[in-house]
Amino acid sequence: MIATQKNRHAALRERLIDAAERIITVNGLAGLRARDLAREVGCSVGTIYNVFEHLDELILGVGSRTLAMLDTALGAVRLARPYGSMEDAAEDLVRLALAYLEFAAEHTVRWRALFEHRMSEARALPQWFVDQQHALFAQVERPLVTLVPELDPDARRTVARTLFSAVHGIVALGLEEKLISLPFGDLRDQLAATVRAITAGRDELRSIDSAGRGADVPQC
Amino acid sequence: MIATQKNRHAALRERLIDAAERIITVNGLAGLRARDLAREVGCSVGTIYNVFEHLDELILGVGSRTLAMLDTALGAVRLARPYGSMEDAAEDLVRLALAYLEFAAEHTVRWRALFEHRMSEARALPQWFVDQQHALFAQVERPLVTLVPELDPDARRTVARTLFSAVHGIVALGLEEKLISLPFGDLRDQLAATVRAITAGRDELRSIDSAGRGADVPQC
Numbered sequence: 001m002i003a004t005q006k007n008r009h010a011a012l013r014e015r016l017i018d019a020a021e022r023i024i025t026v027n028g029l030a031g032l033r034a035r036d037l038a039r040e041v042g043c044s045v046g047t048i049y050n051v052f053e054h055l056d057e058l059i060l061g062v063g064s065r066t067l068a069m070l071d072t073a074l075g076a077v078r079l080a081r082p083y084g085s086m087e088d089a090a091e092d093l094v095r096l097a098l099a100y101l102e103f104a105a106e107h108t109v110r111w112r113a114l115f116e117h118r119m120s121e122a123r124a125l126p127q128w129f130v131d132q133q134h135a136l137f138a139q140v141e142r143p144l145v146t147l148v149p150e151l152d153p154d155a156r157r158t159v160a161r162t163l164f165s166a167v168h169g170i171v172a173l174g175l176e177e178k179l180i181s182l183p184f185g186d187l188r189d190q191l192a193a194t195v196r197a198i199t200a201g202r203d204e205l206r207s208i209d210s211a212g213r214g215a216d217v218p219q220c
Numbered sequence: 221m222i223a224t225q226k227n228r229h230a231a232l233r234e235r236l237i238d239a240a241e242r243i244i245t246v247n248g249l250a251g252l253r254a255r256d257l258a259r260e261v262g263c264s265v266g267t268i269y270n271v272f273e274h275l276d277e278l279i280l281g282v283g284s285r286t287l288a289m290l291d292t293a294l295g296a297v298r299l300a301r302p303y304g305s306m307e308d309a310a311e312d313l314v315r316l317a318l319a320y321l322e323f324a325a326e327h328t329v330r331w332r333a334l335f336e337h338r339m340s341e342a343r344a345l346p347q348w349f350v351d352q353q354h355a356l357f358a359q360v361e362r363p364l365v366t367l368v369p370e371l372d373p374d375a376r377r378t379v380a381r382t383l384f385s386a387v388h389g390i391v392a393l394g395l396e397e398k399l400i401s402l403p404f405g406d407l408r409d410q411l412a413a414t415v416r417a418i419t420a421g422r423d424e425l426r427s428i429d430s431a432g433r434g435a436d437v438p439q440c
Contacts, residue, residue, distance in 0.1 A: 118396075158402065162390055162410040169389015170382055176338075182378065190382040193424050200421030204413050 013051050015041050017061040021110075024062050029113040032059070056119050060129050066107070066114050067132050073103045074139045089146035090199035096140060097167045097195045098188060104171050105184065115172070137161055148205050155208045163198065170194060233271050235261050237281040241330075244282050249333040252279070276339050280349050286327070286334045287352050293323045294359045309366035310419035316360060317387045317415045318408060324391045325404065335392070357381055368425050375428045383418065390414060 019040045023032050034055060038045045052058045077099040083089045104111045119125060140160040144151065151159060174187040182190065198205075239260045243252050254275060258265045272278045297319040303309045324331045339345060360380035364371065371379060394407040402410065418425075 158406070158410065159413075161393075162414055165390040165393040166386040166414055167389065168393060169387065170385040172392075173381075173385040173388060186378070189428065190378065193379075193428055194382055194386055194418065196424040197421035198414065198417045200424050201417035201419065202421075204416035204420050208409065208413055 009051060012041070012043065012047070013061075016043075016048060016051060016058060017065070020058050021062045021065060024059075024113045025107070025110045028109050029059070029116050054120070054123075056117075056123060057126075059113075059117050060126065062110075063114050063117060064129060064132060066110050067136060069107070070100075070103055070111075071132075071136050071139070074099050074136070078139060078142070083143070083146045086146065089143040090196065092143045093140070093147070093163070093199055094192050094195045096143075097191050100167055101171045101174075101188060101191055104175060108175060115168075137164060140164055147199060147202050150206050151208065159205050159208055163195075166198070167191065167195065229271060232261070232263070232267070233281075236268060236271060236278060237285070240278050241282045241285060244279075244333045245327070245330045248329050249279070249336050274340070274343075276337075276343060277346075279333075279337050280346065282330075283334050283337060284349060284352060286330050287356060289327070290320075290323055290331075291352075291356050291359070294319050294356070298359065298362070303363070303366045306366065309363040310416065312363040313360070313367070313383070313419055314412050314415045316363075317411050320384075320387055321391045321394075321408060321411055324395060328395060335388075357384060360384055367419060367422050370426050371428065379425055379428055383415075386418070387411065387415065
């Protein structure tokens with residue numbers, strides 16, 4: 001391709017992701033149809049598949065923007081200076097969890113779409129998207145260096161992802177009216193108390209080895 | 221209605237829930253259509269809406285069976301005898317969490333449908349379904365009586381739901397290939413270590429009052 005064609009291609013990509021982003025942030029993932037996208041951007045449905053290999057790639061383009069926003073939101077609440085104490089590191093984890101809750105509450109539709117999307121036809125997630133997730137988990141790993149210094153880097157990453165998942169569960173079910181209906185302030189307090197309990201009981205996380213494997217788990 | 225009519229009505233309800241259950245456990249919630257249900261049961265679409273007020277009610281009928289199965293699965297792993305020690309109560313929570321993971325791994329499609337379903341037109345969940353959820357949380361509340369005896373019953377229920385949500389998050393993201401891909405045994409170990417950390421740090425849960433409100437949560 002000559003340069004102008006390349007630029008046109010890149011510009012169309014951006015416009016399609018912009019359009020998909022508008023649809024997803026208002027109507028969620030279920031509202032996204034190639035036909036509507038094509039109409040909004042003023043191209044044919046076929047053109048979309050010239051620019052993106054499949055619709056999953058386009059949805060990941062929007063997901064990537066959501067991850068970037070979340071990364072910025074979490075980065076903004078973290079202590080900028082090095083931790084002076086164990087308590088600093090523990091409170092940083094609490095702050096990250098609360099910032100995650102605020103983000104999910106503010107951008108609920110977009111955030112939900114990030115988790116509802118599954119690759120079709122059992123395609124693997126592309127490496128660039130996995131790398132972007134890792135960068136996000138790295139924010140959680142930093143306080144863990146101080147809190148659980150015994151963990152090697154692989155184990156620390158695994159524990160960071162597990163903590164993120166626990167926080168995600170409290171936030172996700174808390175924001176549904178289905179299983180939990182707590183006033184928002186109380187949800188914040190519950191989340192903070194749980195993260196504090198985990199950090200207070202952090203000795204239990206020391207048993208995790210680099211494969212994420214702990215000792216002495218009872219068999220069901 | 222005369223008795224025979226009532227019986228026929230109840231029998232048709234059961235057959236429709238049976239059919240919906242077969243569809244949901246194979247194809248998930250997205251696979252459920254009134255037309256297919258009517259064909260499978262051999263009635264008209266209109267008849268479905270004679271028997272159920274709306275499709276949500278039918279889906280909750282299947283959800284209720286899932287909750288009952290889960291309740292049985294969790295009940296089966298709990299210590300039958302009274303706790304002899306704090307460690308007994310803590311290990312019971314670990315066992316419940318692992319049983320939840322096993323259940324989700326074994327009945328993934330059915331279990332996912334329970335959480336994916338949202339009432340349409342902002343209908344509230346019926347009280348009987350909420351009560352059935354409460355009965356499930358009661359299994360988590362029992363160890364908390366020993367672990368955090370200071371909590372009043374309302375606060376204990378709130379904490380039980382928060383713990384359930386944290387466990388749910390680890391299980392849900394752990395069973396997705398999206399954000400975490402750990403071998404199943406490692407996921408078990410991560411889950412057990414996290415629940416143990418929470419129980420070891422349980423002093424932090426003591427601050428929760430009956431409204432679910434804790435002290436000293438930083439503002440973002």
